[in-house]
Amino acid sequence: MAAIGSVVEGKYEILKLIGQGGMSKVYLAMDKRLNKQWAVKEIEKKARDKNNEIIFQSAIAEANMIKKLDHPSLPRIVDIIEYEDFIYVIMDYIEGEPLSKILEEYGAQPQELVIDWAKQICEVLDYLHTCTPPIIYRDMKPANVMLKPDGNLKLIDFGIAREYKEQNLADTVSLGTKGYAAPEQFGGKGQTDPRTDVYCLGVTLYHLVTGQNPCEPPYELYPIRHWNPQLSGGLERIIQKCTQLNPEDRYQSCAELLYALHHYEEVDDLYRLKQKAKLRNFGLVAGATVLSLGVGVLGQVMNIQTNNDDYTHHIEMAEKAANDVTKTDYYLQAIDIKPTVNDAYLGLIAVFKSDAAFTVEEEEKFKKKINAHLIDFRENPDYADLAFEVGKAYWYYYDYGKTGDSDNQITRMKSSIQWFEDAVRYGSEDRDYYEMATIYRDIGKFNQEITLQIEEASDKGQYLPYWENIKALIKLVDENPDENEMVKLELYKLTMFSIETYARKFKLDGVEESDIRAVMEAVKQNTNNVDVTAEKTEQIKTDVINRFLVTQKAVDNAYRKI
Known part of the structure; x- marks a missing residue:
């Protein structure tokens, strides 16, 4: 067992224990040469798994598998060190929290946010499935997905991933987490393949969007609207298709599932009913249009005017407020009225920066509001302006990871990259900040990637x-x-x-x-x-x-x- 303060291979100083399982321990370590933090996984060579098999061979196989991969949503393995009694796997230290912890603290997550997460997970699983040979992850669950401070996800723990072998008729060992695992993961019931990960992802989405743990009573995946009638019928259909017992009845690939997620509203039963109603009532509606036009337009104008007045009122009250707490409350209320308009967000960011610190608590309030509407917001031509200002807030003021006199400049830069990327992607070259956003993004990416490039001598x-x-x-x-x-x-x-x-x-x-x-x-x-x-x-x-x-x-x- 590595002692706190000890140094592995003359360069990785063990700082603290950050995770422990039945077969391994994970430490936070500092690379004394590069001044960078890594996660160090310690595995005892004599340790055995639940099948009484010595696990260090599988641990090395896992590490070597990940070393071959290159995807932003996957951790990187940078070193494998073998001693007489232990093996140490040096990998990315991922800042953030597992989705399981977010579920424990906050319960069911907003539907749009879960769909955005689902798309990210689909993309990384599809990457694994299209490797040569394909890699089947087999342990998708909230605890194995890390949410980073920048809002992006990382897939962790490849302990039971396997390379797909076409000639195999069935897996011989039962592996996976009960409640999330597909039927074929229980030995002898068929070979796991990409559709296995589709099932596990479907259960994970069910847990995230309903807050109902599939490992607890009633041990059954009810339609998600059983728990929350406000959820989308389209998303309900997608999750039900993912979690069919027969693999043939599921989406046959994560690419197919990703397409469905991008078009989930089109399979919503309410959407379909509306479309049918439009066709059925077209003649009647056309006939009544002239008569109702004046009343409808008047009502719509009055409703829009009311929203505009309320929105403007809250912003004015925020600007007049005497303290930051009251200002924040008014801006948050304004955002609820118009969640895809910049003004209230910009005011909120200005309040958060006023004390020269963008705190984790402030970030949580901000992201809770914007993440639920981010997909729609990106269609607003002014969104890029906000993304640039948010990127600067992270770059200069974010205080995550700052302790005492330590400088968290690299963390701040990494956390800002996605926002500057959005400012460039959704903005246009005629914007005053476009060049600056591009430079911020590229400087951030350099500092994010250079440590590993130095380690690999590819810098x-x-x-x-x-x-x-x-x-x-x-x-x-x-x-x-x-x-x-x-x-x-x-x-x-x-x-x-x-x-x-x-x-x-x-x-x-x-x-x-x-x-x-x-x-x-x-x-x-x-x-x-x-x-x-x-x-x-x-x-x-x-x-x-x-x-x-x-x-x-x-x-x-x-x-x-x-």
Whole structure:
């Protein structure tokens, strides 16, 4: 057993135990060379599973299977270390919470959010199923899906995944979690294949959208509207088809299921009834249209006007409120009236940033509102404007993972990527922020991926475009006279950190010494010229100034002529 404070293979310092099962332990570790956190899975070589089989062979097989995979929703294995009594598998440390914990704390989740999650899971399962040979996951359940701070999902725990073998008639061992597992997962009842994962996903969606645990009474998957009549009949049909006992009656692939999820409203019974009613009553409706037009339009106008007035009233009350709690409440109420309009969201983000910290609790309030309507919201041409502002809130103010004097800058950048991606994807090039959003996104992706690329020695050529992005962002920020002190100082801090950390890499990628020194001098001058008005920005300014000499030495060493 690894002791807290011990170092594995001379570089992975064990920080704390973060998970434990019957056959393994998982620790949080710090890579002393890369200054990055990893998850370290410790497996005892003599440990046996419930079938009395020694498990370290299957653990190595699992690790080697994952090492071959490359998908943003899957964890990465970066090292496998074998000692006399233990095996250590070094993998991504995934920030966030399992969906099982979210269910425990909050119960059934909003339908639109669950459908969005379902699409993400479908995509990663389809990736696994289309590998050569196909990989069948076989343990889909909320506990094995991690929700990251940026709203994206990660699929974890490949302990019982298997490569599909076409000649097999049946699986010989019963594997899976009862309640979620498909009938064929119980040995001798047929071979598991992609349709097995379709079944498990269907049960998972049932649990997420109803809050009813299939592992608890009544041990039966009722139609989801039995629990909540407001749920979609289309989603109900999809889940029922996923969970058919006979694999032939299910969706035959996750790609087929993904298509159904994108069109779930079209199979809703109410939708179908409406369509039939439209055809049946077309003549009558046409005849009555002229008569009712004036009344209908008048009623609609009055209803829209009422909503507009209520929405405007709540925003005005928020702007006049004396404290942030009241402001927040009014903005949240305004969002309920118009959940796909920017103004209230922008006001809410401004309140959250007012104390220079975007907290996890504030993020929860924000995401609870926007996630339920995100699919529709993305059709609003103004959504990209909001996405850009949300990305900046994460980049500069998010405080997840910040403890004491520690800096969570990398976490902030990673959490912002998806929002900047949306600003680029759903925006247009004529928007003032389009170039800046693209640069933010690319800088974030660099910092998200570079550690593994260094570990795999595949980082060559990544540093020059990163450097050009840093310079471009400095130019855009410095040219904006309205940019606030926090934005400027955080950017200067990132610049000095990047030079100090990657000076040698910049040189190898062709960055000229004169270019680096010119940027350093400009950052030094600009930092000294920033007038700070808050304790937090005063500290950031001090931190940047204190790094000038260290960064200078890093450049001297990197460009020293031998």
